[in-house]
Amino acid sequence: MNKSQQIQPPFQNKYNLRSVSSQDSKSCLICYKPTTEVLITDNHLDFFYICKSHLYDESFAKPIESKEYEELKNEITKLEIQLKEVGKKVEETKPYLWGINWSKDKKKKEEDKDKDKEDDKSKNNNHESYKSKLKEIENNLTTKNEELKNFKFKSYNLSSTIYKNRLMLNQKKKYNKERIEKIQKDGFFPTVPTHEISK
Numbered sequence: 001m002n003k004s005q006q007i008q009p010p011f012q013n014k015y016n017l018r019s020v021s022s023q024d025s026k027s028c029l030i031c032y033k034p035t036t037e038v039l040i041t042d043n044h045l046d047f048f049y050i051c052k053s054h055l056y057d058e059s060f061a062k063p064i065e066s067k068e069y070e071e072l073k074n075e076i077t078k079l080e081i082q083l084k085e086v087g088k089k090v091e092e093t094k095p096y097l098w099g100i101n102w103s104k105d106k107k108k109k110e111e112d113k114d115k116d117k118e119d120d121k122s123k124n125n126n127h128e129s130y131k132s133k134l135k136e137i138e139n140n141l142t143t144k145n146e147e148l149k150n151f152k153f154k155s156y157n158l159s160s161t162i163y164k165n166r167l168m169l170n171q172k173k174k175y176n177k178e179r180i181e182k183i184q185k186d187g188f189f190p191t192v193p194t195h196e197i198s199k
C-alpha cells in the first residue's frame with residue numbers, strides 16, 4: 001500500500017481537555033461516575049467524559065508536554081544545581097573551620113589576633129548570606145515542584161488501544177447513522193414477525 005492509498009483516520013490521537021459546568025456533567029468513559037472533564041479532538045469529531053484521576057494513568061493516556069511544562073522542568077534543574085553549589089558554600093564557610101588561629105595560637109601578636117577576628121567576622125557574614133540564599137533556593141524549589149506536580153496539561157495522547165477503540169466506535173456510529181438514513185430514504189422498515197418461533 002502506498003501513502004496515497006492510506007486512509008486518513010477521521011481524527012488524530014490528540015485530545016484536548018475541557019471542563020463543563022457541574023450541571024452538564026456526564027458519566028466517565030471508564031468508571032461511569034459523573035464528571036465535568038471532557039477530552040475532545042481538535043476537529044471535535046470525537047469526545048468523551050473522563051475523571052481527572054484517569055489522566056494520571058499512563059496506560060490510559062499520556063499528557064502532551066507543552067513548552068510551559070518544559071520550561072518549568074528546566075527551571076527546576078537549574079535550581080537543583082544552584083542548591084548544590086550554594087550548599088557547598090555553606091559547608092565551606094561553616095564556623096568550625098575558622099576561629100582556630102586567634103583562639104589557639106597564644107604566640108600570635110595581639111594585632112594579628114584582631115585581624116583574624118576581623119577576617120572571621122567577614123567569613124561569618126558570608127556564611128549567613130549563603131545560608132539565607134540556600135533557604136531562598138529551597139523555598140523556590142518547593143514551589144516549583146508543587147507547580148510541576150499540579151501542572152494542568154492541555155492535551156493528551158490516548159494509549160493506542162483506547163485510540164483504536166475510539167476509531168472503531170466512530171466507524172460503528174457512522175455506519176449506523178448511514179444505515180438509518182438509508183432506511184428512512186428508502187421507506188424501508190423491517191416488519192415485526194407475527195408468527196411464533198417454533199422451538
Ligand SMILES: [Zn+2]
Nearest residue numbers: 028030031051
Ligand atoms: Zn472515572
